Structure formats: structure tokens, C-alpha cells
Amino acid sequence: MSQSRLASCVPLPLENKVLVEVIEKAKDWALMHGVGMRDKKHFNKDVIQIAPFVLLPSPFPRTEFNKAIELQPVLNELMHKVAHDERFLEQTLQNALQVDEFTSNLYDIWVKVRNEGITQSLSLGLFRSDYLMQRDGNKIKQVEFNTIASSFGAITSNLPSMFRYILRSLGMVDKIKHMPENRALSGLCAGIIEAYDLFGVPGSVVLFVVEEVSYNICDQRFHEFQISETRPDIQVIRKTLNEIYEETELNDKKQLILEGKAVAVVYYRSGYEPAQYPSSREWDARLRVERSSAIKCPSIHYQLAGTKKVQQALALPGALEKFIGAGASSGRVRDIFTGLYSLDFDEAGERALEMAIADAERFVLKPQREGGGNNLYGDDVRDALLRLRHSRERAAYILMERILPPLVSGYVVRPGAPVPPPLTDLVSELGIFGVIIGTKDKIYCNRQVGHMLRTKLADANEGGVAAGLGALDSPYLLDM
Template structure:
């Protein structure tokens, strides 16, 4: 089955001289407005280079965009309920815990905190639901081909920790708006939805800070030893400082948290003599970020404290792939959401998700993937990009793990086949002009939710981001160097 195709907002290709001129302008605009990252090959704290970006906004159906926006608060609440259901998390993760050391260590932190008694019942969730348009629609192929080049979007995953691009999402719209004006098509900007993700996400941190209720308290960003995606992180700090200059923000690694913080007799996390109100993780989502016991001890110390965590340890566990797969099983959504219209709407966005546990369902999933590996993605319990397996690698991995309990640490997901778009992708150090290439996109919708097990205090959708990659590429993470910044151009199809 061939992939559908959506038409670019402007006729392509562009005239070569016009293209070279507008790219040079756009690259300078990017550097002067924070569309940048640090160079991994030649790292220095004194310079950034442009982040990869798509020159023109990518088409996206208006109705599907609106559906994603409307559904985000419902998904926020679902994740909140899942994170606070101890029995469900335990039963869902039990097989993965036996073979996935990283998830098991996160789970151990959660068990210790629960056994001692939860000190801070309020959690801050800054979530991002990643979705793709599905252009492969076997049951409606004739109708799709006749009436529209897409069917609907499907969920790739929900990110519950370090959900980045709150700055780079909105600024992508700004740089592409600049390009459209330079090309004499400023009238098209009205088809690009407003994006207030940065202010929306930062409002969540500010609201959590105010809930903590200690005027002298500080906010702590947990960061990597080396931060490449520095603009996206720093602009969160700049936004908070502009809105609330009274809030002091510190950036610390887990190792520094171990050395520089302590719990007082009230179980407040004390940093530089002040209690920490909010801990916002931009690190802590992969094993390499815990190279020693010190990092795990620091994570446990934070979880034991009165600080409001984003995410709390149970929120991070709720964001694992095993939970995503379990929610798609018959009857599970009804357990959390009841049997109303919202339940059906959420179920409609799930693509095929299959457990690889050692039972009849797991065996059927293995056989299905071995018979047609190109249909599937093999996913471990990891965030951050670059971890999934595709095509022949799926077959090889399953043949290797078929009789090993290691396979229980993965889930199998049907691969989503999004529509193609022709685009120019501008990358640092690459040729100018770049070739016109086929790309596909993944839309992320941001949500903020604050609450305890029994009460939700805040629940809202706050913005979006769009990542685009070459059509033949498997992974699309911008920070990982595989994707490019983009923004949606809404079409009435």
C-alpha cells in the first residue's frame, strides 16, 4: 500500500536564488532567537549552532489538530489516575521489573517512598502526547483514497518526564512565519495555530510553586552533566524569571543534588539554605544518567522530600511503554474512565499494542512480528529517543530473545505510516540549499496537570510542537540529531 501525500503550503521547488537567500536569513534569525543547540562534536559552553529546522510549515488536517487539542486534558486525567493506582502499576510492570534493571530501580524508589508514607501528595505533570497521522487504513482504503489523503491520527506515546520543546515548539512557528513573510506570503501565517507552550508549561511550575506556599523557597531544575539542548531548557528559566522575578531557579545534576542538598526535620529538601518548592526533571529518564549509587540516592532523597516533583516517581512509571500497552487492552480504559464517550475517543487513538510476556498473547505477538517485521516497532521502557527497533532489527531481536525473559521488557507496536510531504530541511554545516526531500511529521501536544490522588487542582492543554524527519529515517528526535523543528500548517481537507 502506497503512502498518502499532503501538499506543501507553497509550490515547490523554490527558485534556487530565492531559496539560498531566505535560508541565509533564516539561519541568522535562528541564532539570534534561540533556535539553537550546543554542538555535540565540538562542545563549548560559549557557542550554540542552529537547531535543524524545516524551512516551511508542514501541512496537518485542521480537524485532526483540533481533536488532539481537545483530547489532551482527558489524557492528562487518565495519566494522573494511572499514576495513583498502585495495584495497576504493580501488576502491569511486574514482568518487566524482573528483566529491566532501570525500571526496577525506579520502582524500588517508589516502594521505599510508599512504605515510609508519601510526604508530598501533590504531583506536577507536564506531559506531551506524541501523535502521527495514519495514512494506512486497510479497512477503509477505498474511502480514504477517494475522499482524503489521511484517515486519523494515532498516539505514538505519552512522555511524562523531561517533555522537551516547550520553547523550541513555539519558536519554530516564529521562524517559519519569518520565512513566509520574506517569501512574500505573510497571508499564510493565519493557517499556523498560535503556540503558547512555553508560557503554559512555565505557568504549571509557577502554580505548583505557589501551592507549596513558602515565599523563600526555590525551584530546582535537574539537568544532565552536559546539556546540549540548552536553549529549550534556559528559555523555561527566562520565562519564569520574567513572570515571577521572586522565584530563584537552580540547575543541578543528580550528582550535585547528592552533594549539595539535605532533608531537614520537616523533610524539606534544602538547597543553599532554602527549601525547594518544585523539582523539574530535564534529566533522569535513562540509565546512563545514573552512573553510580549517588544518583539513585539523590533521586530517593528528592522523592522523600516535600518538594512537588515534575514528575513524581509514580508519574515516571506511568509513562512506561508497558503501561501504554496495558491501557490498550480490553476493559482497562473503562476501569479508569468509565464507559462514556471519552473512553471511546481515547481507544480510537490507540494503534495495535501487544505484550511480549510469556503467555499465549505474548507468543502470538512474537509470531505476528516474525511473520511481518516491517509492520512493527519494538519498544523498550525508555525515553529520550534512539531506543526503538524497526524492520529487520525487530526480527533479529525477537529471534534472539524468543526464549529469554528479556523480551518481557519490551512491547510491540504496530508501525504508523504517516503521509509524505516535500520539504527543505536546514541543518548546521550542511549544504545550502538543501535538497528537496520527502519527510514525515510527529505532533506533540503539551498538557499540565496538578493534583493529589483524590483531587485535581489544575488540568489544561497548553501548546504543541512538531518534529519532522526524513521519510526513510526511523527515529525523529531533534536532540538526538535525527529530526528537525517544524510547526503545523492547518488544512481544511
């Protein structure tokens, strides 16, 4: 399966002396502007190191970039409507719920709060739709839609400035005009502030739900700093799920009370994978938050709408039209889908299973998980399907046709790695951020707010930066 190639924005390779010098400048710029993370191997709260980044911005077709931006409000509304369709979610997830304990626990919380009567009908979505270009024509195809802890909006807002500095350092000032601005941080934080104002309780607080140990601290803290700068009256408090269990309570108005104050907005930067719920305390905390009057980002039904089974079900004939009508919007959304297949125990699931076993290189096997590092590729797909062929567990996965993006040559700068790095083949994944706030019957805001680009080695299957697999990047727009 040969892949097409895009030319780098700068002629490569760079002369060795120039390369070493510009990397040193770029590293210092990154450290001094918060393009950083904590070291997972040698964790120290007092130490920030550079986040992995690509030295030069990666080429991306302007028409496809604009298409992704224009589609984001359509996708926001689609997922909002999916999240509020109880029957669709129940039918779509029913087989996965029998074998996937994590998704089942989330679903049980949703059922409980529905049966009790939902206290807060408003939901806040800070979403991100991710795309790879497909080799035939370099058209974007959706990889996944993230409804919880959609990260790197903050750090990547700084990257256009870093790349402009690098291009100036290389004497390539004429290239700067191809770098799009990125206001993801201010846009995402504006969504949190708008939800806070809709909550309407003076002196209430915003709660960030965080991991026990936060490696991606810069990206998280920049949201907090931006909110504080924009609205000094809003206090942001960071707590783990375990701390929420120990330190919060519901009052007679169903307000979530923390440190004597009502919580207006709960923004999850944790809570998207099983390891973040090591005991019943974390699940109890999640249920307490969901029962409360706080506006959740995401609400439990938004998180369920972001599962891979829902992504696969929306690709079925008629599914999109059910939610967004049969007009141009559904056609534009369907155009970004690649092949998506269920592995349920029915005729379609058996066909998909045999198809993937026969030609495993064509497919990716995806569980209902977020956070990177969970998918299976190539021979691992075949091995897993042979193992799962007669197991109910296979219903917890979906099968997706593999997207083969164009290659571009470049340098990846990593903390502690030898300098200069080798010139390698890279591929890039574009993420578009969206904000939506609404109830089942009314949408108060719906907009696209920015973008991110993650780039990885062409022979690496996964690309999550926080998972240590990818590098931060920014698009260099091409008129193709």
C-alpha cells in the first residue's frame, strides 16, 4: 500500500550547523512559552521539559483544512442530538454493554440519573474531531470524535507563533503567511465561561477533574490561567475523582458543594479510561457529580455519544439523515467517513470479521476507549479476531478501514533525544475543536474554536502526544 508524499515547507535536509542551531532556539522558545510536559519517567512537580514537537510545520491542503473547520458545528450538533436520543444510544451500545464493564458503568450512571430525574438539563461540550488525509486525493477522513478531555487546545494555540519564529530564524519570512492563527484556548475557555454564566449563581466555582498525577500540566493550567485572566471573579479548583468523593456533597437544591461553594461547571480532564476509576469511590464521585445541578463537560450522555460503537452506527445507511436530515449536511458528513463495521454476532458482523482476518493490513481494530494506545493494527488485528471469533467480547470492538495519509519528511524534537534528530517520514492528524452548550430542546451556542495537529513517525501506529507516541505540530496550508 504505497502512500503519496507532500513536500516540506522548507527544502530538506537542513545543513547540520543550521539544524543544530535552530533546534536549540526552538527548544528554548518552547520551554519559555509553555510548550511543555512533566517527565513520566522522572516525575518532579518542579520540572517541566519540552513536549515533543516537529521542527517545521507540516503541509496540509487549505481546502481540506477549511472543510474540517466548516463541518465542526454540524458535527457538534450531530453529537448533541445523538447524546439526547435515549433509544439510539441504548440500541447502539446494547451488545457492547454486555462485555465492556467500563462503558456499562457509565451507562448505568446515565440510567440512574434519568430515572431519578435529570437535575441539570444543560450540557457543555468541548469536542474535537480528528482527521487523517487519505492517499487518494488527500481528502480528510474522520479518525474519531472526542467528547471528553479533548486535549492540547491550549499548547497548540502557541505553536503558530513558535513556527513563525523558526521560519524567521531560517530566513523564510515569506512562508509565514501560510500559517493559520489558532485561538483554541480562548475559544474553549469562552465555552466554560458561557456555561458558568448560564448556571447563574454568583460566587460559584469551576471544578477541573484531574488525574492523580498530571503530566500534561501546561495544557491544563493554561485553561485555568485564561479563565482567571478573562474573568477574575471565577475561581477554578482542581480535584481528583477521589477528592471529589471525599470533599463534596449535594445540598437540598442538588447543588454540588465544594469548599462551601456551589460548583457551576465540572470540566473533566480525567475520567475517560478504566484506570482512572481504581475503586468504587471514583464511580460514586462520578454519580454524585452527574446527579448535581452543575453543568457537566461532558455530561454522561455526551461521553457515551463519543464511543466508537456510536461512530460506527452513524456510518450506517440512514443514520445521519435521522439526526441532521437528508440535505447537503448529511452528504458532507458522510463524505468524511471511512469504512466502519460492527463485529456483533449477526450476518454483517460475521462478514466484517472474515474480511478483516483475510486482509488484516486494511483495518484497525478499535475498543471503546480514549487516551491513545488502545487500537490494534496489522497482524495484531488478525490475531485478536481469531482469538475473539467465538467470544462475546468481540462486540466491544469496531472495525475501521485504515487511512493511509501522505508522507512528509521532517525532524521530531524530543526531550533528552540526541541532536540533531534524523530526517524521517512523518504523517499528521488534524483535530478541530468545537464548543456546544444546550439542552435536549435548545442549543445556546455552537461554534468551531480552533485546531491542533499531531504528527508521528510514519511507521508508528498510534499518535497520542500525552501517551508518548506523537509530536505537536501546526498546519502549513497549501493551495493544491
